[in-house]
Amino acid sequence: MEVYDWLSNLDMPSNYKPFEVIEVKFxxxxKEFYLNxxxxYLEIGELIAVEGSTGGYDIGHVSLTGELVRMQMKRRKTPIDQVVRKVYRKATEADVDKWKLAKDLEWETMHKARTLALDLRLSMKISDVDYQGDKTKATFFYTAEGRVDFRELIKKMAETFRIRIEMRQIGMRQEAGRLGGIGSCGRELCCSTWLTNFKTVSTAAARYQNLSLNTLKLAGQCGKLKCCLNYELDTYLDALKDIPDRVENLxxxxxxxxxxxxxxxxxxxxxxYPNQEDWIPLKVDRVKEIMAMNKRGQKPINLKDEAVELTTTVFVEKTPDYENVVGQDSLTRLDDKPKNKNSRNNNRNKNNAQNRPERGGKPGQPSVKAGQPSVKPNQPAVKPGQPAPKQSNQGVKPGQPAQKAAQNNQKPVENRRNQEPKKAPEAVKTEDGEVTKAPSANRNNRSRNNRRRNKPSDKPKNEEN
Structure with a gap:
């Protein structure tokens, strides 16, 4: 509204007459032109009721008004005399409700029409259906390789849908534009958003742009060459004017x-050069001079002396002026791959093996290897100059080597065969003259043995026996 208020305040010529043709989008x-x-007073984007092509009315959006419509008509080469249909009114609530009900029937109607075409065995594909705003006419868009005799199909569809039917054949590009989709660039298709005029695209456009002639990459969803191949073609043609053609050898x-x-x-x-991997860059002007020399029968000595020095751009990483606490600014923060499950299992096994008690040891204490003296926890370290603590020679037999003796010292204490039998506790007299027995040590030993039997043993079967 602000733009129109500003335009109304402008000093227009007294004999100025606004352009009476508007453009409506369906x-x-x-898009079609209508007489206002x-x-x-219409604004862009408004819903209006216009005259239908075969009677009735249709509902569409205003796309252009004013002098821009005159320029659009010149571009499409549409004379003003051919614009006959008129604008009726702005769409009312009843018109909008009826138009929405008609649009809801399009999907079901298209599928029913496809089943009728399959029953008649017609080589055609019905791609879309467009209902008129007053719900009295439907236009069926189809694609086919050649001409199709659909007279019988129209009779059956008229009996089924009870409306006027119009069949219109379209090409593959128009079908992709009506259906829409996402292109390989990640954006919505140009033919379904803003592109209205389809120009022919040839493989020469790909050759000029040094693109690989791969049909899978150059073709769009319609199966034809992509329309975007023509977007930058003029720029490449201007750049190729200074470059010589058919340069193979020097x-x-x-x-x-x-x-x-x-x-x-x-x-x-x-x-x-043949049998050499390095490539020699030369300017286009110098290549033209060497080509002229070859035509005269002259040859330069070596192209490597005339090679152009290529400068490589160095990217300097900017240090942020704030403290990166979270660490999300690094692009390589997700590059570290997680370790394999096998390595995790191996690490777990190693940790369990370190914490697992050896034979005769207690959980939480380090295991004693063969040949090393047993060290008790909380034992003070030996200072230099002091004699080493004496090792117990229990279980050492005469003539036995030291290594086996050390292994004998590590045998579990649980083996009761080599231990001396403990004496029974003596009776103790109290002041009253009663005789009581001291707590038996065998009971404590029995409870310990029961606990050890319930625990799973880490010994191999051959050592348990």
């Missing part, structure tokens, strides 16, 4: 240099 990017003979005194690739915008051409 479903599937269909009653000079109704003759030098060392040998023949073969053309490898061309950078169109930097105007550089790469050549290489």
């Amino acid at each position: 479903k599937g990017a269909r 003979s009653d000079n109704i 003759q030098t005194e060392i040998g023949t240099a073969r053309h490898q690739k061309t950078d169109i915008f930097k105007k550089l051409m790469w050549f290489s």
Whole structure:
């Protein structure tokens, strides 16, 4: 509203007459021109009721008004005399409700029409249905390789749907534009959003842009070549004017240099000698001079002396002026792959093996290897200059080596065969003269043995026996 208020305040010529034709957009990017003979004030995007093509009325959105419509008509080469249909009114609530009910029937109608076409065995594909705003006419859009005789199909559809039917054949590009979708670029298809005029696309457009002639990559959802191949074609054609055509080899005194690739915008051409991996960059002007020399029968000495030095751009990483607490600014924070499950299991087994008590030890104490003296917990370390603590020679037999003796010292204490029998507790007299027995040590030993029997033993079967 602010824009129109500003335009109304402008000093317009006294004899100025607003352009009476407007552009209306319908479903599937269909746009048509209508006469606003009653000079109704309309804004872009409004729903209006216009005259139908075969009677009745249709509902559409206003897409252009004013002098822009005159320019659009010139671009489409549509004379003003051909615009006959009129604008009736702005759409009322009843018109909008009826229009929405008609649009809800399109999906079901299309599927029923497809089943009727399959029953008649017609080689056609019904891709879309467009109901008129007053729900009295439906236009069926279909694709086919050739002409189709659908007279019998129209009779059956008229009996089924009870409306006027119009069949319209469209191409593959128009079908993709009506159905819509997402392209390989990640955006919505151009033909379904803003592109209305389809131009022919050839494989020459891909050759000029040095693209690989892969049909899977160059084709769009319609199965034809992508329309976006023509977007930058003019820029490439302007850049190719200064680059010579059909440059294959350059003759030098060392040998023949073969053309490898061309950078169109930097105007550089790469050549290489046979049996050499390095490529020699040359400017386009110098390549033209060498080609003229070869025509005169002259040859340069070596192309490597005339190679262009290529400067590499160095990217300097900017340090942020704030403290990165979370660490989300790093692009490589997710590059560290998690470790395999096997390595995790191995680490768990190692930790369990370290914490597992050895034979005769207690949980939480380090295991004693063979050949090392047993160290008790909380034992003070030996200072230099002091004699080492004496080791017990229990279980050492005469003539036995030291290693076996150390292994004998590590035998579990649970083995009662080598232990001396403990004496029974003596009776104790109290002041009253009663005789009581001291607490038996065998009871404590029995409870310990029961606990050890209930625990799973870590010994192998052959050692338990």
